[in-house]
Amino acid sequence: MDLxxxxxxxxxxxxxxxxxxxxxxxxxxxxxxxxxxxxLERFTHWATEQTGDRLSLLFTPWGEGLxxxxxxxxxxxxSHRPHIRRVVIQTNLSCRTDWLADADLGTLALWxxxxxxxxxxxxxxxxSHELARLGVRFSVGVVGLSEHLEAARRxxxxxxxxxxxxxxxxxxxxxxxxxxxxxxxxxPLFGYSRxxxxxxxxxxxxxxxxxxxxxxxxVRRCHFVRTELGNLYDGxxxxxxxxxxxxxTSCDCHIGYVHLETxxxxxxxxxxxxxxxxxxxxxxESDDGTGLPRDSAASRCP
Numbered sequence: 161m162d163l164x165x166x167x168x169x170x171x172x173x174x175x176x177x178x179x180x181x182x183x184x185x186x187x188x189x190x191x192x193x194x195x196x197x198x199x200l201e202r203f204t205h206w207a208t209e210q211t212g213d214r215l216s217l218l219f220t221p222w223g224e225g226l227x228x229x230x231x232x233x234x235x236x237x238x239s240h241r242p243h244i245r246r247v248v249i250q251t252n253l254s255c256r257t258d259w260l261a262d263a264d265l266g267t268l269a270l271w272x273x274x275x276x277x278x279x280x281x282x283x284x285x286x287x288s289h290e291l292a293r294l295g296v297r298f299s300v301g302v303v304g305l306s307e308h309l310e311a312a313r314r315x316x317x318x319x320x321x322x323x324x325x326x327x328x329x330x331x332x333x334x335x336x337x338x339x340x341x342x343x344x345x346x347x348p349l350f351g352y353s354r355x356x357x358x359x360x361x362x363x364x365x366x367x368x369x370x371x372x373x374x375x376x377x378x379v380r381r382c383h384f385v386r387t388e389l390g391n392l393y394d395g396x397x398x399x400x401x402x403x404x405x406x407x408x409t410s411c412d413c414h415i416g417y418v419h420l421e422t423x424x425x426x427x428x429x430x431x432x433x434x435x436x437x438x439x440x441x442x443x444x445e446s447d448d449g450t451g452l453p454r455d456s457a458a459s460r461c462p
Contacts, residue, residue, distance in 0.1 A: 162369060164216040164434070166383060166415065167203055169375035171196040173223040175254055177278070188223070197230045199375035204234045206377075206392060211243050218271075218434040219249040220383070220415060226255035239264040248434040253287050254279060260294055269435035270298040276311040285318055292320045299436040301326035304333070304343050304350070316346050324437055328414070329353045349428065349438065356412035357420060360405075365419040367404045371397065382416050384408060 173188040188196065207215055217238060225231035226249060236259065238247045250271045260268070270291065274284050291298050300319060302312045304327045316325045327347040329335065335343070335354055344350045366372070367381030367389065374380075379389045379397035385407060390397030411417040418425045418433055430439040 161213045162216075163213055164218070164365075164370040165207070166218045166220055166370070166372045167200075168220050168222065168372070168383065169196050169199040169203070171221045171223045171225060171228070174252075175224055175227060193228070196375065197228070200230050200234055202377070202393070203373065203375075204238060207238055207244065208241055213243060215244045216246045216434055217244065217248065218415070219247075221250070224252050224254060225249055226251045226253075232259045235268055236263045239268040246434055252278070253284060257287060257290050257294070260291075260296055265295050265297070268296070269432070269437070270296060271435050272298055272300045274300060274302050274311070274315060276302070276308050281311060281314070285315065288319055288323065292323060297432070297435060297437060299324045299326055299432075301328060301347075301436070303328050303330050304335070304353075305330050309342065312346055326350075326414075326436055327353060329355070329412075352417075352423070352425065353414065356410035357417045357423065358409070359411040359417065359420060360407070360409050362406050363403065363421040364406045365421060366406075366416070368401055370419050371401075382419070384411065384413065384416050 170192060171188065172192075207217060219225060219231065219235070221231075231249065232255070235247055235249060238244050240263075244267060246269060247267055248269045248271055250273065252275060253270070253272045272288070272291075288298075288300055300315065300323055302308050302315070302325075304312075312325070312327065319325060325347055327343045327350050329350075340350065340354055347353075364381075366385075370382070371389065372380045372383045373392050377392040377394075379392050379400075380387060381389060381404065387407075389400040406420070411420065414436065417423060418429065426433060428438055429436065432438065
């Protein structure tokens with residue numbers, strides 16, 4: 161079975177204090193960190209043992225995982241397992257990069273977010289160039305706030321050309337056509353992140369070939385639908401896997417709507433769905449030159 165798993169354990173601490181994030185500068189207690197480590201090690205063991213499946217794994221911690229040794233160790237270990245097709249983590253890239261020398265870079269990839277004001281620009285750019293030098297597969301992105309525009313422009317100009325720079329629409333922000341055009345000049349796929357996608361009753365891969373798992377092993381179709389499908393560790397989730405329509409009115413986060421079957425994003429990001437790396441060429445022709453209809457929608461997740 162081909163299965164994509166989005167894992168989010170109890171970790172909620174972050175070393176940044178972004179004003180748009182509810183977990184900014186949150187600190188986990190020692191007990192909470194021990195619980196997160198134990199949960200991640202349990203999940204890593206499960207994934208390692210699933211040799212009869214082909215797994216793709218995306219770690220989406222509320223906090224910053226790569227500053228914790230157990231996340232670096234888990235990604236490194238999982239990257240060497242032949243039945244694991246891809247292992248990815250969302251990160252602010254504040255961690256060191258030397259640990260990547262031990263990983264299989266044919267399997268491991270990074271989804272990196274630049275947060276202006278939280279880290280020196282030159283430091284983030286240097287780490288991005290180091291990833292490229294090492295041959296790491298990665299994307300870089302920013303939240304589409306007006307105060308981030310100049311930094312985003314500079315980043316696009318100074319990143320390696322082959323590195324995709326994505327832009328997430330800011331939470332609750334409405335972009336008129338002129339504003340959308342500004343961000344589309346940086347990210348030709350911004351049209352997908354401009355407004356939430358209507359999803360009610362539409363077919364979605366989540367719950368069939370894509371699942372979400374928390375630190376207790378509770379399986380749900382995705383992070384945004386709370387209905388439980390079973391437990392990962394007793395295998396009860398497997399009998400619940402089936403095609404199903406989305407029960408929500410809309411989907412406004414890339415890690416959710418990328419799996420909607422009514423959108424072409426599995427083709428747009430072919431080979432890079434989890435790390436948000438488009439298949440070349442990223443720029444696709446359309447009437448307005450963006451490669452997307454102006455009414456394409458949605459991401460509010462940083």
